[in-house]
Amino acid sequence: MQEFKSFDIKKDEIVPLAQKMKDKGYRLVMIHGYVDKEGNNVVNYQYEVGNCIESYKIVGENVLPSISHIYDLSAAWPEEELFELMGVQFEGLEMRGRLFLPDTMLEGQGHIIVTPLDELRKKTLREGE
Amino acid sequence: MGYTIPIGPYHPSLEEPIHAKLYTEGELIKDAEVFIGYNHRGIEKLATEKNFIQTLALVERVCGICSHSHPFTYAMAIENIAQMEVPKRGQYIRVIMAELERLHSHYLWIGLACHLIGYDSLFMYVWDAREKVMDILEEISGNRVNYGMIIIGGSRRDINDEMRKKVLRMLDDLTEPHNRMKEIFLNDKTAALRTKNVGVLPKDVAERMGTIGPHARASGINVDVRKDAPYSCYDEFDFNIPVLNEGDVWARVVVRVLEIEESVKIIRQALENLPEGPINLGNKLPKVPAGEFTARHEAPRGQVSYYVVTDGGQTNYRISIHVPTFKTAPTVPYMLKNNTVADAGLIIASIDPCFSCLDR
Numbered sequence: 001m002q003e004f005k006s007f008d009i010k011k012d013e014i015v016p017l018a019q020k021m022k023d024k025g026y027r028l029v030m031i032h033g034y035v036d037k038e039g040n041n042v043v044n045y046q047y048e049v050g051n052c053i054e055s056y057k058i059v060g061e062n063v064l065p066s067i068s069h070i071y072d073l074s075a076a077w078p079e080e081e082l083f084e085l086m087g088v089q090f091e092g093l094e095m096r097g098r099l100f101l102p103d104t105m106l107e108g109q110g111h112i113i114v115t116p117l118d119e120l121r122k123k124t125l126r127e128g129e
Numbered sequence: 130m131g132y133t134i135p136i137g138p139y140h141p142s143l144e145e146p147i148h149a150k151l152y153t154e155g156e157l158i159k160d161a162e163v164f165i166g167y168n169h170r171g172i173e174k175l176a177t178e179k180n181f182i183q184t185l186a187l188v189e190r191v192c193g194i195c196s197h198s199h200p201f202t203y204a205m206a207i208e209n210i211a212q213m214e215v216p217k218r219g220q221y222i223r224v225i226m227a228e229l230e231r232l233h234s235h236y237l238w239i240g241l242a243c244h245l246i247g248y249d250s251l252f253m254y255v256w257d258a259r260e261k262v263m264d265i266l267e268e269i270s271g272n273r274v275n276y277g278m279i280i281i282g283g284s285r286r287d288i289n290d291e292m293r294k295k296v297l298r299m300l301d302d303l304t305e306p307h308n309r310m311k312e313i314f315l316n317d318k319t320a321a322l323r324t325k326n327v328g329v330l331p332k333d334v335a336e337r338m339g340t341i342g343p344h345a346r347a348s349g350i351n352v353d354v355r356k357d358a359p360y361s362c363y364d365e366f367d368f369n370i371p372v373l374n375e376g377d378v379w380a381r382v383v384v385r386v387l388e389i390e391e392s393v394k395i396i397r398q399a400l401e402n403l404p405e406g407p408i409n410l411g412n413k414l415p416k417v418p419a420g421e422f423t424a425r426h427e428a429p430r431g432q433v434s435y436y437v438v439t440d441g442g443q444t445n446y447r448i449s450i451h452v453p454t455f456k457t458a459p460t461v462p463y464m465l466k467n468n469t470v471a472d473a474g475l476i477i478a479s480i481d482p483c484f485s486c487l488d489r
Contacts, residue, residue, distance in 0.1 A: 002359075
């Protein structure tokens with residue numbers, strides 16, 4: 001059966017951890033993110049270790065180091081996505097422009113997860129008028 | 130003298146929108162970029178307003194082709210958070226549907242590949258075989274896509290004895306056309322000329338970019354969630370994972386042809402050993418405690434993972450959907466390099482793209 005383990009880590013552990021995981025040959029499944037009820041950004045680095053997903057959680061950081069130099073595009077695309085959805089900045093990530101959202105949405109700011117839905121609806125309506 | 134050629138977002142050789150920029154010199158592509166996001170519907174955001182049963186219907190509509198994989202994975206995540214034990218018969222029916230879906234999805238793409246290399250008679254032939262699978266899916270679930278076969282805690286519809294025999298008969302009928310198309314792909318010169326050594330993705334590059342699914346297995350990486358992290362009842366079946374080392378478009382077609390045979394094996398075993406008992410735990414809205422889980426499933430295109438966070442209430446706090454095309458689309462620029470413009474459409478399509486999954 002599939003398992004799931006969650007660990008809390010600090011910001012400066014991200015890059016050494018990614019290097020360790022890469023050296024052992026584990027796959028980076030995805031970097032997931034959400035905003036908790038206190039309004040903190042939560043970013044989960046999820047690695048596939050056999051039948052277990054090991055999730056390393058960082059709470060309340062808005063600027064994180066990029067691991068795209070270690071995991072290449074399988075880290076770069078999720079990092080770009082997280083920037084668009086939540087506004088988390090990744091230091092050292094080469095942004096290619098917009099990944100998912102149209103340039104016009106929210107004056108080029110995006111971050112749709114942290115914006116209330118009714119506000120997003122208003123913005124889209126205005127665009128269509 | 131170099132030109133920049135835009136392909137897409139709307140283009141005859143693409144069934145879904147993606148935009149590729151090709152930087153060419155003469156006929157050769159020197160560099161390329163891909164741009165996605167033309168299908169973004171904000172499903173993850175919408176799901177935070179829905180309860181668990183409504184979300185099943187919503188995530189089923191993430192993608193029309195793998196529309197069983199999404200609710201399957203989501204239900205697994207919720208069942209793990211709520212510590213629910215799915216009845217054996219329900220699990221078997223889920224797996225049968227998942228493998229039937231793999232059959233029709235692989236035939237769809239093999240047909241498209243034939244169409245793109247200009248082999249239209251084979252395209253018709255493959256899609257004729259696919260239609261047999263679609264008819265069975267419609268008979269089981271009532272629908273050709275968006276089957277609605279999953280509820281939290283089991284399957285919605287049963288497969289009775291008559292239906293069981295029908296599916297087995299369909300699998301028998303499939304053998305002859307399948308063997309013929311396999312023969313053509315393995316030995317035919319026309320198919321080989323257009324697909325061999327086209328869009329090569331070597332093993333080391335595939336590993337570096339973290340590719341998954343049949344796309345990775347065509348480049349020599351043995352990765353499959355069904356074997357690596359068995360879920361539902363996959364550990365009870367005997368099947369192999371075909372892996373090829375060529376890494377070109379030909380290998381991607383053949384790996385899917387071989388996978389279909391393994392899927393047929395699984396469906397046969399599941400139908401012959403279908404256990405007795407209930408198929409679900411009832412259709413009430415489940416009580417889900419606060420928690421988080423990442424469930425994974427091998428969809429036709431590779432690993433789908435759902436990260437679900439609940440807060441003890443009636444709705445999801447957050448669901449984050451990760452789809453296989455998110456890991457295969459970044460390899461497209463690499464594969465396009467040093468190929469001709471004429472092959473660009475085929476190479477972009479060779480990842481078996483699902484951009485409605487990707488953009489969510």
